[in-house]
Amino acid sequence: MVKTTIKRKTRDEILELSVPLFAKDGYDGVSMRDVAAAIGLTPAALYYHFTDKEQLYLDVMAHEFREKPSELTSVLKGLEPPWVRLEMYITKFAQLVATDKNFLRLIQWMRLDSNVARHQKLAEYVFKDIFDPVHELAAELDSRYDAHMLAMSIIALVSFPFESTIRQFMPGYRPEQEKPSVVAKHAIDLLRAGLSKPAS
Amino acid sequence: MVKTTIKRKTRDEILELSVPLFAKDGYDGVSMRDVAAAIGLTPAALYYHFTDKEQLYLDVMAHEFREKPSELTSVLKGLEPPWVRLEMYITKFAQLVATDKNFLRLIQWMRLDSNVARHQKLAEYVFKDIFDPVHELAAELDSRYDAHMLAMSIIALVSFPFESTIRQFMPGYRPEQEKPSVVAKHAIDLLRAGLSKPAS
DNA sequence: GTCTATATAAGGATAGAC
DNA sequence: GTCTATCCTTATATAGAC
Numbered sequence: 001m002v003k004t005t006i007k008r009k010t011r012d013e014i015l016e017l018s019v020p021l022f023a024k025d026g027y028d029g030v031s032m033r034d035v036a037a038a039i040g041l042t043p044a045a046l047y048y049h050f051t052d053k054e055q056l057y058l059d060v061m062a063h064e065f066r067e068k069p070s071e072l073t074s075v076l077k078g079l080e081p082p083w084v085r086l087e088m089y090i091t092k093f094a095q096l097v098a099t100d101k102n103f104l105r106l107i108q109w110m111r112l113d114s115n116v117a118r119h120q121k122l123a124e125y126v127f128k129d130i131f132d133p134v135h136e137l138a139a140e141l142d143s144r145y146d147a148h149m150l151a152m153s154i155i156a157l158v159s160f161p162f163e164s165t166i167r168q169f170m171p172g173y174r175p176e177q178e179k180p181s182v183v184a185k186h187a188i189d190l191l192r193a194g195l196s197k198p199a200s
Numbered sequence: 201m202v203k204t205t206i207k208r209k210t211r212d213e214i215l216e217l218s219v220p221l222f223a224k225d226g227y228d229g230v231s232m233r234d235v236a237a238a239i240g241l242t243p244a245a246l247y248y249h250f251t252d253k254e255q256l257y258l259d260v261m262a263h264e265f266r267e268k269p270s271e272l273t274s275v276l277k278g279l280e281p282p283w284v285r286l287e288m289y290i291t292k293f294a295q296l297v298a299t300d301k302n303f304l305r306l307i308q309w310m311r312l313d314s315n316v317a318r319h320q321k322l323a324e325y326v327f328k329d330i331f332d333p334v335h336e337l338a339a340e341l342d343s344r345y346d347a348h349m350l351a352m353s354i355i356a357l358v359s360f361p362f363e364s365t366i367r368q369f370m371p372g373y374r375p376e377q378e379k380p381s382v383v384a385k386h387a388i389d390l391l392r393a394g395l396s397k398p399a400s
Numbered sequence: 401g402t403c404t405a406t407a408t409a410a411g412g413a414t415a416g417a418c
Numbered sequence: 419g420t421c422t423a424t425c426c427t428t429a430t431a432t433a434g435a436c
Contacts, residue, residue, distance in 0.1 A: 194395075
């Protein structure tokens with residue numbers, strides 16, 4: 001019982017410390033030597049815990065994405081009206097993405113993965129819990145829109161400002177725009193009201 | 201005169217054929233051997249044309265992003281009212297992104313580049329021409345919104361559906377949603393009208 | 401301009417001692 | 419469980435012939 005916990009200690013530590021490495025440099029950009037050095041082990045030791053590099057990466061992803069999305073989802077199980085739930089979800093999502101930089105970068109790397117099987121497996125594992133509830137909500141919100149596209153748009157409005165680090169170099173940039181509250185408010189306002197109508 | 205053209209032939213061919221390689225697998229995922237094989241040369245020959253791999257990559261990016269954004273921008277120079285220009289821009293942008301898969305993937309890879317100097321250089325080189333005109337337009341469209349955030353949102357609504365290949369595995373997905381016309385229309389509708397108001 | 405050959409390093413992975 | 423030592427492959431890059 002205790003033994004299992006002890007046994008897993010190193011393994012969990014490896015996973016935990018690997019997250020920022022893979023988030024920063026991606027699968028190809030991280031070597032087993034890099035990981036080993038970060039933990040304070042030799043590369044050989046890693047192969048006691050993981051069969052190969054791919055398995056380590058997969059386990060790192062599972063470790064990172066096990067709980068986070070379900071925390072998000074919990075907000076949507078409530079009985080509040082759709083708009084209230086939307087605002088809560090957007091607020092929480094913005095907070096998550098702003099707080100945990102690794103989370104979003106791992107997803108960005110994942111999206112570029114050319115390995116179709118691995119890509120799909122991760123997509124379903126990670127993104128299903130993020131997207132599905134938004135999709136359901138989108139269907140409730142406004143039947144004029146394609147729920148899939150609307151869900152996509154909601155996620156895009158929140159996550160894109162954090163993905164696009166290059167906007168730092170673009171006109172009108174201010175550091176406050178990185179605050180989750182600012183991003184969330186902008187997304188909510190835009191979704192709520194749209195733009196002022198053309199003077200047609 | 202003619203000589204210059206002939207001289208540049210191989211070089212341009214290398215750049216042209218490298219684009220899809222770097223778009224698919226990113227900087228670390230492409231070896232000089234890969235590039236050489238794609239052209240039908242030996243790796244050594246590449247070093248006659250480019251000092252090193254980084255220079256090749258930089259030149260590939262410059263090659264890919266030299267003209268595309270300025271085609272987009274041309275739409276925005278017109279004297280039409282802001283809304284007309286917005287619709288034209290969104291339509292064209294969606295078309296570009298849908299047609300040229302390499303374009304977007306190269307940007308996605310760029311965003312994950314941890315090399316700050318290279319990242320910034322590319323960002324300014326590539327994205328300035330895409331973002332600046334949208335930012336100007338955003339300022340004209342609706343003064344209630346932060347122009348920077350609004351410009352970001354416009355780009356997000358159009359590009360995100362194409363970046364997020366994982367949406368293929370999400371509920372409500374239909375192949376038509378990959379058509380630029382569908383994405384553009386959705387973005388325009390959403391921006392124009394927003395969602396139906398909450399029954400508050 | 402492109403080749404062959406090769407230097408040099410980095411990376412994944414394993415064997416066997418402790 | 420973790421180490422040392424090492425194998426094998428792949429990668430960037432260069433030297434010098436053609």
